[in-house]
Amino acid sequence: MRIKSQEDFWAGLMFIGFGILAIFVARGYPMGSAMRMGPGYFPTYLGAISVVLGAILTGRSYRVDGEGTGRWGLRALLWLSAAFAGFGLLIEAAGFVFALLALIVASSLAGRDTRPLELALLIVVLIAGSVGLFVYGLELPYRLFPWS
Amino acid sequence: MDALAAVFPNLFLGFSVALSLENLAYCFIGVFVGTVIGVLPGIGPLAAIAMLLPLTFKLSPVAALIMLSGIYYGTKYGGSTTAIMLKLPGESASVVTCLDGYEMAKQGRAGPALGMSAVASFIAGSIGTLLIGMFGPPLAEVALLFGAPEYFSLMLFSLIGAAVLVQGSMLKALGMIVLGLLLGIVGTDVNSGMARFTFGASSLADGIGFVVIAMGLFGFAEIVANLEQSSVSRDLLFQKVKNLWPSWKDFRQSWNPMMRGTAVGAFFGILPGAGPTIASFSAYTLEKKVSKSAKMFGKGAIEGVASPEAANNSASQCEFIPTLALGVPGSATMALILGALTIQGIAPGPQVMTQRPELFWGLIASMWIGNFMLLVLNLPLIGLWVKLLTVPYRILFPAIMVFMAIGVYSVNNNPFDIHLALLFGVLGYIFIKLKCEPAPLILAVVLGPLMEENLRRALLISRGDPSVFVTRPISAGFLIGTALLLLVMILPAVRRKRAEVLDESAGGEAPARL
Numbered sequence: 001m002r003i004k005s006q007e008d009f010w011a012g013l014m015f016i017g018f019g020i021l022a023i024f025v026a027r028g029y030p031m032g033s034a035m036r037m038g039p040g041y042f043p044t045y046l047g048a049i050s051v052v053l054g055a056i057l058t059g060r061s062y063r064v065d066g067e068g069t070g071r072w073g074l075r076a077l078l079w080l081s082a083a084f085a086g087f088g089l090l091i092e093a094a095g096f097v098f099a100l101l102a103l104i105v106a107s108s109l110a111g112r113d114t115r116p117l118e119l120a121l122l123i124v125v126l127i128a129g130s131v132g133l134f135v136y137g138l139e140l141p142y143r144l145f146p147w148s
Numbered sequence: 149m150d151a152l153a154a155v156f157p158n159l160f161l162g163f164s165v166a167l168s169l170e171n172l173a174y175c176f177i178g179v180f181v182g183t184v185i186g187v188l189p190g191i192g193p194l195a196a197i198a199m200l201l202p203l204t205f206k207l208s209p210v211a212a213l214i215m216l217s218g219i220y221y222g223t224k225y226g227g228s229t230t231a232i233m234l235k236l237p238g239e240s241a242s243v244v245t246c247l248d249g250y251e252m253a254k255q256g257r258a259g260p261a262l263g264m265s266a267v268a269s270f271i272a273g274s275i276g277t278l279l280i281g282m283f284g285p286p287l288a289e290v291a292l293l294f295g296a297p298e299y300f301s302l303m304l305f306s307l308i309g310a311a312v313l314v315q316g317s318m319l320k321a322l323g324m325i326v327l328g329l330l331l332g333i334v335g336t337d338v339n340s341g342m343a344r345f346t347f348g349a350s351s352l353a354d355g356i357g358f359v360v361i362a363m364g365l366f367g368f369a370e371i372v373a374n375l376e377q378s379s380v381s382r383d384l385l386f387q388k389v390k391n392l393w394p395s396w397k398d399f400r401q402s403w404n405p406m407m408r409g410t411a412v413g414a415f416f417g418i419l420p421g422a423g424p425t426i427a428s429f430s431a432y433t434l435e436k437k438v439s440k441s442a443k444m445f446g447k448g449a450i451e452g453v454a455s456p457e458a459a460n461n462s463a464s465q466c467e468f469i470p471t472l473a474l475g476v477p478g479s480a481t482m483a484l485i486l487g488a489l490t491i492q493g494i495a496p497g498p499q500v501m502t503q504r505p506e507l508f509w510g511l512i513a514s515m516w517i518g519n520f521m522l523l524v525l526n527l528p529l530i531g532l533w534v535k536l537l538t539v540p541y542r543i544l545f546p547a548i549m550v551f552m553a554i555g556v557y558s559v560n561n562n563p564f565d566i567h568l569a570l571l572f573g574v575l576g577y578i579f580i581k582l583k584c585e586p587a588p589l590i591l592a593v594v595l596g597p598l599m600e601e602n603l604r605r606a607l608l609i610s611r612g613d614p615s616v617f618v619t620r621p622i623s624a625g626f627l628i629g630t631a632l633l634l635l636v637m638i639l640p641a642v643r644r645k646r647a648e649v650l651d652e653s654a655g656g657e658a659p660a661r662l
Contacts, residue, residue, distance in 0.1 A: 113542055
């Protein structure tokens with residue numbers, strides 16, 4: 001049989017996967033009874049519902065047509081992920097300014113048409129603006145530089 | 149008239165709070181910044197509010213709430229401008245405004261379209277404010293009769309409602325709700341003190357913040373999806389916007405649609421789980437049905453702008469009724485606003501109205517003021533908004549990334565949250581690819597712990613007997629409503645009709661988020 005709806009097929013598998021994970025993890029928590037529900041009660045049932053919904057979806061993907069998932073923009077995904085990860089890693093170690101610098105540079109690389117002059121301008125404006133607004137204006141307690 | 153008389157002292161208190169110079173200023177900042185963000189395509193109200201949350205940290209609860217709701221209406225208003233000028237809905241509730249609004253703009257009538265959208269929003273918003281004033285307090289009194297079973301059934305009703313009314317596959321929406329409920333459970337179990345689904349990470353002991361999830365799913369993922377499109381087509385109509393004030397004929401033509409739109413909006417606003425998007429779609433469909441000039445719809449009919457814009461705004465307003473009166477958010481955006489209240493140290497619920505009247509009525513009054521400001525402010529500023537539309541996306545999205553990162557980080561000052569938001573961003577991108585609508589998920593995240601708590605309590609009181617949910621009348625009512633919603637969805641005839649309606653009014657192309 002041929003899968004008619006890629007997106008339903010994979011969405012179904014995703015729900016099954018999350019459901020099984022939930023049941024598997026919740027297995028370590030006491031179930032209790034309906035009257036005195038333990039910490040495992042609610043998540044176990046939710047996991048089971050997720051598996052059932054996922055199974056129906058996957059089953060249906062052989063019958064009902066879909067549009068397909070289309071092209072995946074991995075380049076943008078990777079650079080934007082790097083931007084966030086960089087910000088998270090640098091914010092405490094290297095301070096607000098360098099974390100923002102990494103974030104802005106990695107973000108713009110996610111686009112296809114980065115222009116050096118524009119990027120430089122963007123860096124100056126965004127960092128100055130954020131420092132002014134958040135650190136001086138709203139007095140959020142962030143270290144600006146590694147040496148400050 | 150009794151209800152009206154009872155409203156006045158309350159509204160008076162409200163206006164005395166909202167008209168303070170400080171609160172007026174925050175209301176103004178809120179609607180202004182909100183409009184700016186709403187005009188920029190790709191950021192909806194949810195991401196906007198999450199992103200701007202840090203701006204409210206230092207404010208008093210009243211001012212914070214006023215500013216956040218100002219941002220909310222502002223994004224809605226900005227969304228309509230983008231819809232009319234660019235045929236790009238800034239947020240999903242303005243999808244239908246594109247249909248006739250953009251046609252009008254193409255015919256050189258962008259001015260009246262924008263003007264009518266502002267007028268319709270203002271009138272609907274004013275009626276909405278009055279409705280909250282009238283129905284908020286009695287509903288809060290009813291809410292005091294609610295016990296655990298009622299709350300559980302109400303929340304179930306909201307969630308199923310959100311699944312049924314969302315565009316696309318209902319099965320997937322149900323799956324997203326279950327996922328959301330599971331995510332809501334992450335953290336320490338109140339009853340046993342046991343850490344659940346934390347995978348050993350101490351940062352997860354307090355659960356996953358909704359700002360983190362909202363930012364990942366609605367901000368990050370959206371940017372990735374936007375960037376992969378080779379070039380976002382922008383057929384900006386570079387015309388001078390003139391004659392903003394609609395003609396007398398336009399008004400005559402729009403008055404009834406506006407009123408019907410307001411009524412439809414109020415209905416869907418009060419209904420938990422529905423909200424502005426579905427309200428604007430329904431209003432448009434209704435107008436097309438009853439209009440004598442149905443042929444004109446989609447070809448630049450001003451009714452096609454007036455009615456959904458009114459519905460959109462009256463629903464945004466009336467959404468606050470269940471949220472504030474019952475403490476149960478009716479939509480993802482409302483969940484975020486409730487979350488902001490919690491950050492301010494206020495436990496949401498029916499008692500807010502009696503214990504903090506200045507907060508409640510101040511907010512209500514400022515809603516009206518906010519709508520008024522949008523009307524006076526935006527007509528002259530329309531040129532500025534149109535100019536803003538010409539800023540290229542390659543400059544915008546790094547700025548959005550900066551605001552998102554700071555927004556996420558500033559809630560707990562914990563870098564872990566950034567990485568978690570990144571994880572949800574990737575997940576959100578997968579959701580977009582698999583055509584799974586994320587809005588029901590985030591609503592479920594907020595309702596999850598409440599639902600479990602109330603389920604536990606209800607079953608504890610009934611000694612484990614589940615019949616408690618059907619023997620108590622209010623709870624039974626919600627469950628019957630839930631069953632009807634599900635039944636209606638399963639009936640094939642209705643399903644076809646729903647697909648047709650959603651498809652038709654969306655022009656078969658609009659990817660609605662939230």
